[in-house]
Structures are given as structure tokens and as C-alpha cells.
Amino acid sequence: MKRFKPTVSHLSRRTFLQASAALGGASALGLRGAYAQEPEKPAEIIVRAWGGSWVDSLKAGVSDSFTKMTGIAVRHDLTEDNEIQPKVWAAVAQNRVPPIHINWDTTTNATKSALRGVTEDLSDLPNLANVTDLAKPAGLQGFPIVNTYGYVYVLAYRPAAFPDGPPKSWKDLLDPKFKGRLAFYNDGIGFHFPAQVAGGGKLEDIPGNMQPAWDFIAKMKAQQPLLGEDPDFTTWFQNGEIDAACTISTNAREARKNGVKIEWVVPEEGAKFDTDGLWIPKGLPENELYWAKQYINHALTKEAQQVWLDGLGLPGVVPGLTPPKDLVGDPSYPTTEADFKRLIRISSKIQVENESEWFSKFKAIMQG
Amino acid sequence: MRAARTAYPLKWRVMDALEGVAAAIWPARFRRATPYLMLLPAVLLVGLLVLGLIQIADASLRTLDTTTFQFSDNYSIANFRRALTEPLFLVVAQRSLIAALIVTAMTLVFAFPYAYLMVRTRSPGLRKFLLIALFLPFFIGQVVRAYGWLIILGNQGMVNEALGLVGVAPMRLIYNYPAVLFGLVQYMLPFAVLMLAPALTAIPEELEAAAGSLGANWVRTFIHVVLPLARPGFIGAGVVVLTLSLTDFAVPAILGGGSQDFIANAIYDQFFRTSDQGLGATLALMLVALGSILVGLVFALFGAGTLAMGRSRA
Incomplete structure (x- = not known):
């Protein structure tokens, strides 16, 4: 397997908050100039999304206002991101119209699709002039994906289980009293990189030498953690x-909204910071491609981002967004340089090329 | 006079016409081949499966290039080498195989008395009750049943609440290997009972009465008469439960807490989580091979049981 030197960065606030163009310069339907007249509107566009509060937020922030603006209905397809991927790939390979217009995807998964060449180029979206560097997918030519926000894999905990105060380190979870009382993603996503630090290794050694991470994960295995997906944690x-x-x-925030007493921290070793994005599969009819691009362009407006990301509690890619009240000063909603210094970001390219091996x-x- | 029309009604004319069409499509000289024609749907179905297997075999010989996420044009056995050498796949295969054997044995032990009582009871009410209790789970479905066990056996579930009433602290009853085995046995029980019941029905009650009249107590009758005659049912039920358990996905995924994967879960991961369909196809082929070998062994050692449709092994 080909190896690449890792691109490890602690995000700078300046970079993150940098605005590149004035918002007013771009209209919500800014692609119109490329066409003599507006292409025919489809009856609906289909956006793949995650369920629960994720799709509710997207609907409230982006889809409803898009429908109001264009008259095009938006249908949310809740097929899992991992399961829609082979369907889209097969459709493109067979020159069929793909089953969705827009995929709301993790940047890592989306990068796989971009590397495979099944994504449309989005470089001509006018609102890209107004976004921060976070919107640009690292290591890829142009904009086959547009990142729309960032998120942090925090250490979430029940305060009652930590009577001496919040956990400070991932190592605190090795306390025998937590045996059988911990949970991680079933492929370890979000935990590989902090484990590298907690195990005494360096982020610069990823992916060449991740033995410290595996040693630390082996110690964590002795704690007999549960392994699951997003809904399982709640x-x-x-x-x-x-x-x-x-x-x-x-x-974690969703669980708290549901009445669970839960808090979260970014431990001293750091926490993984990653992004999600939107992309359009190749093979759509011209008019549908146009309106799918309009949807993504609309998702990059300040108004849409503010409502969408208030629901998710995540920092967006448009400057000037106001954090939700409950997340002001929260390390999972990084706004200060100090917040970003504690977060770990590894390039999507390195992640997609090594993900299979890490999983x-x-x-x-964990299965041993 | 209406005689002609009455003597040869319209229905007959239609039938004649249909027969004429049938004779044109399938002439009388092909009559000897007619039984084989009946096999055509099954042959088509199996043919489609074989075509799928050929495609899977082709994919299994191609490796994934993670710089382009395309599959190699040339063939190699790299995926098979990975599947046979990486500890993860060996652990998962071993776990699946051992679980399939344990679940088969336990299910047969539980299914036999149930099937015996259902077949032999003289109470129509009890027989109906047993039948309804048997078929109800079929209507509920595997995933819902597994989630039901999460509710019953969870930390705040009914069982732990009952234990709490007698002063026992909540204990972890799910998300472990025994929970997966338990869920599988519960899921497989109806299949085994349904396979055993015809075999038990075929044992004449007079044989048991004769054994009794010759001085055998119920234990000797059971061991020397009922069990040997029920063997075809055991084999049929055993093969069905063994193959279904070996290939199960949902119960390990739901009741295993993510740490008790079976081969099917590993295949899912390769297809949908790491996008490595080549390796997924390899694991799928190996699972088919493992299942086929096991079933072949059972057939070689014990015959096909009720699956042989009443023909005993020579």
C-alpha cells in the first residue's frame, strides 16, 4: 500500500474564520449566468441524509428554505451513507441515473467517491467565494466535495460516574471501575488518533507507525467496551x-436534550476534528444537476448554515455564524485558537488510503 | 334446433384452441421431456445464483487500489491470502463456526420435546396453542425479536428489575457471546420444530406401544425406538439450523454489542464500511464453501434426513 507523509494540523482560528468574499456578491441562484435561462425544474430533488436530529436540522435550515425559494420539493433519503455509496458507484459505472441528487456524506467517504471519479465538480458555486478554508477538501483537485461544517469526537461522560470531576485524559477510562461501561465506534473511528497520543506516540508518525495507538487500544479492550454506531450511544x-x-x-448533545445527564470534554491528548460535506454524483440530467448545485450553493449561505448548524451544534464554513447559546465556550464548538490547538486533524487522503487497514x-x- | 352449440359449448372450444397452441409450442414428441420442463423455474433460479457466484468469484480475485478506489484489472489471490492470514477473519470464522455448532445442538435439544408434545398430544387445544406459539415469532421477525431481548435483558430491563427486587445488582446480560447464542437459539427454535414435526408424525404410535408391551420403560423406548426413527428429522433440522446460524448477521450485530461479529458482519464491513468489495466477495465465497463443506459432511455421514423427501440413505 502506498504511504503518504501525514498532513497533521492544529487548526488556526484565523484560517478557520477567514472570509474570502463578500456575501452580497453572490445571489442564491448565482449559477444562472451559465445558462441562457433557468433550466426546467424537476418535481423534487433527493438528498441522502442521516436520520433523527441530523435530518431535522437539514430540513429546517436548508431544504425548507430551498423549496420556498425554488418551488422544488426536497426528499430526504435516509439510506446509510455506507450503503448508498456502492449504489451510486454502480449507477455511475453503468451509465445509469444515480439514485440521489446530493449525498450528505463524511468527508472521508466522499473523498473515496471523488478519488473514484464519480463526483461532479462544484468549483463554479458562487457562494464558495464566501466560505472559509474548511470548506475545501484537502488533497483533492477543485471542489468534488464541499465541506459544510466540522465536528469533534469528544469524550462524553455521565457526571455521576466521575464524582471527582470531569475526566482529563483518555487514560482515565482505563480505571477498572469502567469495565464494561465504555463505548466506542465499532470501527474505532474518532479514537485512533487520540489513542496514538495517549499511547505515547506522535501524530507525525501516522500512518507509518501507529503501534502506540494499537497498544493503547489493546489496553482499552481489556475494559470490554461496547462498540456501536451513532444512535447506539444515545x-x-x-x-x-x-x-x-x-x-x-x-x-451527546442530543442525549442531553432528551433528558440524559451527560457532559463532554476534549481530553488533554486532544480529540479528532473532522468534516462532513455535500457532493453530487455524476450521471444526472443537465437540469437536475443545475438544481442540485443550487441546493448546495444555498446550503453555503449564512442564513441556511445558521439554522442547520444550530440544530447540529457544529461550527460551519461561513464566517460570522453565532454559536448556539448552550455551546458558547464549549470545546466541541471551536472558536478560539486554544480550542483548535487541542484538536487533531489528519488529511482525508491519508484517512481514505489507510482506513481499511485501521478498521x-x-x-x-476488539474482536480478539 | 340449438343442439350443435349446446353439444359443444364455448368453453370446450376455448380449451381446444389452447390445446392447439400448446401442441404447437410443445409437440407431442417432446412429451418425455415434460417432467424436465417442470424443473425449468428451479434451474433458472439456481442459474441466476450461479451467475452471481461467478461474479463474486471474479470480484474476489481483484484487489482495491485505495488511491483511485477502483479494482485491479489483473487477477491475484491477495484477498484470499489476507482472509486466511489476518487474525480478525480467523477469529470471526472460528466464532461463527463454534456458535453454529453450539446453537444447532442446543436448538435440537429444546426443539425435540416441543415437537414431540405437539405431535403426540391428544388435546387439540394444547396442539393449537403450541402451533400458535411456534408461528408467532415468524410474524415478528428477527431484528424486532433481537431488539425485544435488548429491552428484556438490558441493564434497566425486566430481568434486571426483577433481580433488583431480591437485592441483586444489575448485571450485564447482553452484548456478549452467550447473549448471541441465546438469541440465535430462540430464533432457530421454530425452524427446528417445523423440520422435526413431520419426522415424528411419521413414527407410528403403535411402535412405542409395542416397545412398552415388551417391557421397555419410556426411557428405553425413547432411546431405542423414538430417537433412531426421528433421525431424518434431526438431520434436516440440524442442517437448516447450522447453515442459518453460520450465516446470521442481525443477532450478532444487535446482541453482540459490536464485539461478537460473525462472518456475515465481516462481509458487510468490507462491502459497506471499507468499500473493499473484493475482500468482501472473498469472505462471502469462503462462507459459502464452509457452509457447503459442513452440509456435505452431514449428508455423507448421516444422509439427507427429511431433506431427502422420505428416501432413506442406501
Whole structure:
């Protein structure tokens, strides 16, 4: 397998908040100039999305206002991102019209599709002039994907299980009292990089030498953690099955909204910062491609981002967004340089090229 | 006079016409081949499966290039080498195989008395009750049943609440290997009972009465008469439960807490999580091979049981 030197960066606030163009310069239907007249509107466009509060936020922030503006209905397809991927790939390979117009995807998964060449180029979206560097997918030519926000894999915990105060380190989870009371993603996503630091290794050694991460994960295996997906974490916290988990802050926030007493921290070793994005599969009819691009362009407006990301509790890619009240000063909603210094970001290219191996390694340890 | 029309009604004329069409399509000289024609739907179905397997075999010989996420044009056995050498796949295969054997044995033990009582009871009410209890789970479905066990056996579930009433602290009853085995046995029980029941029905009650009249107590009758005659049912039920358990996905995924994967879960991961369809196809082929070998062994050692449709092994 070809190896690449890792691009490891602690995000700078200046970079993150940099605005590149005035918002007013771009109209919501800014692609119109490329066409003599507006192409025929489809009856609907289909956007793949995650369920629960994720799709509710997208609907409230982007889809409803898009429909109001254009008259085009938006249907949300809740097929899992991993499961829609082979369907889209097969459709493109067979020159069929893909089953969705827009894929709301993790940047890592979307990068796989971009590398495979099944994504449309989005460089001509006018609102890209107004976004921060975070919107640009690292290591790829142009804009086959547009990142729309960032998120943090925090250490979420039940305060009652930590009477001496919040956990400071991922190592705190090795306390024998947490045996059988922890949870991680079943492929270890979000935990590989902090484990590298907690195991005494360096981020610069990723992916060449990740033995410290595997050694630390092996220690964590002795704690007999539960392994699951996003919805599992909320359920497990609600049912009292776990005391702590490495999960996306949005899931922890959702559990808290549901009445679960839950807090979260970014431990001293850091926490993984990653992005999600939107992309359009190749093979759509011209008019549908145009309106799919309009949807993504609309998702990059300040108004749409503010409502969408208030729901998710995540920092967006348009300057000047106001954090939700409950997340002001929260490390999972990074706004200060100090916040970003504690976060770990590895390039999508390195992640997609090594993900299979990392997943296998994590699974081999946890299934052993 | 209306005789002609009455003597040869319209229906007959239609039938004649249909027969004429049938004779044109399938002439009388092909009559000897007619039974084989009946096999055509099954042959088509199996043919489609074989075509799928050929495609899977082709994919299994191609490796994924993670710089382009395209598959190699040339063939190699790299995926098979990975599947046979990486500890993860060996652990998962071993776990699946052992679970399939344990679940088969336990299910047969539980299914036999149930099927025996259902077949032999003289109470129509009890027989109906047993039948309804048997078929109800079919209507509920595997995933819902597995989630049901999460509710019953969870930390705040009914069982732990009952234990709490007698002062026992909540204990982890799910998300482990025993929970997966338990869920599978519960899921497989109806299949086994349904396969055993015809075999038990075929044992004449008079044989048991004769054994009794010759001085055998119920234990000796059971061991020397009922069990040997029920063997075809055991084999049929055993093969069905063994193959279904070996290839199960949902119960390990839901009741295993993510750490008790079976081969099917590993295949899913390769297809949908790492996008490595080549390796997924390799694991799928190996699972088909493992299942086929196991079933072949059972057939070689014990015959096909009720699956042989009443023909005993020579």
C-alpha cells in the first residue's frame, strides 16, 4: 500500500474564520449566468441524509428554505451513507441515473467517491467565494466535495460516574471501575488518533507507525467496551448501559436534550476534528444537476448554515455564524485558537488510503 | 334446433384452441421431456445464483487500489491470502463456526420435546396453542425479536428489575457471546420444530406401544425406538439450523454489542464500511464453501434426513 507523509494540523482560528468574499456578491441562484435561462425544474430533488436530529436540522435550515425559494420539493433519503455509496458507484459505472441528487456524506467517504471519479465538480458555486478554508477538501483537485461544517469526537461522560470531576485524559477510562461501561465506534473511528497520543506516540508518525495507538487500544479492550454506531450511544446513555464514550458531540448533545445527564470534554491528548460535506454524483440530467448545485450553493449561505448548524451544534464554513447559546465556550464548538490547538486533524487522503487497514486492526483487537 | 352449440359449448372450444397452441409450442414428441420442463423455474433460479457466484468469484480475485478506489484489472489471490492470514477473519470464522455448532445442538435439544408434545398430544387445544406459539415469532421477525431481548435483558430491563427486587445488582446480560447464542437459539427454535414435526408424525404410535408391551420403560423406548426413527428429522433440522446460524448477521450485530461479529458482519464491513468489495466477495465465497463443506459432511455421514423427501440413505 502506498504511504503518504501525514498532513497533521492544529487548526488556526484565523484560517478557520477567514472570509474570502463578500456575501452580497453572490445571489442564491448565482449559477444562472451559465445558462441562457433557468433550466426546467424537476418535481423534487433527493438528498441522502442521516436520520433523527441530523435530518431535522437539514430540513429546517436548508431544504425548507430551498423549496420556498425554488418551488422544488426536497426528499430526504435516509439510506446509510455506507450503503448508498456502492449504489451510486454502480449507477455511475453503468451509465445509469444515480439514485440521489446530493449525498450528505463524511468527508472521508466522499473523498473515496471523488478519488473514484464519480463526483461532479462544484468549483463554479458562487457562494464558495464566501466560505472559509474548511470548506475545501484537502488533497483533492477543485471542489468534488464541499465541506459544510466540522465536528469533534469528544469524550462524553455521565457526571455521576466521575464524582471527582470531569475526566482529563483518555487514560482515565482505563480505571477498572469502567469495565464494561465504555463505548466506542465499532470501527474505532474518532479514537485512533487520540489513542496514538495517549499511547505515547506522535501524530507525525501516522500512518507509518501507529503501534502506540494499537497498544493503547489493546489496553482499552481489556475494559470490554461496547462498540456501536451513532444512535447506539444515545440509547446506551439513556438506558444506563455506559458511563463514557468517544462520540460526535452532536450525539451527546442530543442525549442531553432528551433528558440524559451527560457532559463532554476534549481530553488533554486532544480529540479528532473532522468534516462532513455535500457532493453530487455524476450521471444526472443537465437540469437536475443545475438544481442540485443550487441546493448546495444555498446550503453555503449564512442564513441556511445558521439554522442547520444550530440544530447540529457544529461550527460551519461561513464566517460570522453565532454559536448556539448552550455551546458558547464549549470545546466541541471551536472558536478560539486554544480550542483548535487541542484538536487533531489528519488529511482525508491519508484517512481514505489507510482506513481499511485501521478498521481491520481495531476490529482485530476488539474482536480478539 | 340449438343442439350443435349446446353439444359443444364455448368453453370446450376455448380449451381446444389452447390445446392447439400448446401442441404447437410443445409437440407431442417432446412429451418425455415434460417432467424436465417442470424443473425449468428451479434451474433458472439456481442459474441466476450461479451467475452471481461467478461474479463474486471474479470480484474476489481483484484487489482495491485505495488511491483511485477502483479494482485491479489483473487477477491475484491477495484477498484470499489476507482472509486466511489476518487474525480478525480467523477469529470471526472460528466464532461463527463454534456458535453454529453450539446453537444447532442446543436448538435440537429444546426443539425435540416441543415437537414431540405437539405431535403426540391428544388435546387439540394444547396442539393449537403450541402451533400458535411456534408461528408467532415468524410474524415478528428477527431484528424486532433481537431488539425485544435488548429491552428484556438490558441493564434497566425486566430481568434486571426483577433481580433488583431480591437485592441483586444489575448485571450485564447482553452484548456478549452467550447473549448471541441465546438469541440465535430462540430464533432457530421454530425452524427446528417445523423440520422435526413431520419426522415424528411419521413414527407410528403403535411402535412405542409395542416397545412398552415388551417391557421397555419410556426411557428405553425413547432411546431405542423414538430417537433412531426421528433421525431424518434431526438431520434436516440440524442442517437448516447450522447453515442459518453460520450465516446470521442481525443477532450478532444487535446482541453482540459490536464485539461478537460473525462472518456475515465481516462481509458487510468490507462491502459497506471499507468499500473493499473484493475482500468482501472473498469472505462471502469462503462462507459459502464452509457452509457447503459442513452440509456435505452431514449428508455423507448421516444422509439427507427429511431433506431427502422420505428416501432413506442406501
